[in-house]
Amino acid sequence: MGHLSTHVLDTMHGCPAAGMQLTLQRIHPDGSVETLQHITLNDDGRNDGGALLKAESMAQGRYRLLFSVAAYFRQRGVTLPDPPFIDVVPIDFGIHDAQGHYHVPLLVSPWSYATYRGS
Numbered sequence: 001m002g003h004l005s006t007h008v009l010d011t012m013h014g015c016p017a018a019g020m021q022l023t024l025q026r027i028h029p030d031g032s033v034e035t036l037q038h039i040t041l042n043d044d045g046r047n048d049g050g051a052l053l054k055a056e057s058m059a060q061g062r063y064r065l066l067f068s069v070a071a072y073f074r075q076r077g078v079t080l081p082d083p084p085f086i087d088v089v090p091i092d093f094g095i096h097d098a099q100g101h102y103h104v105p106l107l108v109s110p111w112s113y114a115t116y117r118g119s
Helices: 069-075
Strands: 003-010 021-027 033-040 061-068 088-095 101-108 113-115
Touching (some): 003 061, 061 069, 061 101
Parallel strands (some): 003 101
Antiparallel strands (some): 021 033, 021 061, 101 113
């Protein structure tokens, strides 16, 4: 059965991004945006509830993940400029197969980030 998951790693400190805030949105064909959920990542840098979208909620379409990077690093005691170089990381992606497993990891520091479709 299909599902959507994420995992965030803090590459500055070499650990999961525990406590980072994340927002999941659906982007409708008319361009309107619907917020599906706000979560706080657990000690492993993942959602406590497991998948962000479970099989019954999976639907073909466009989605966006918003990772609150600057707030996370400030919470960790990192001094950032104002405005920060990276504040919120938006990742827009598509779900073509609602039965598929979509994993969107994020590797992040205050100065860089990388993502890919994981397994």
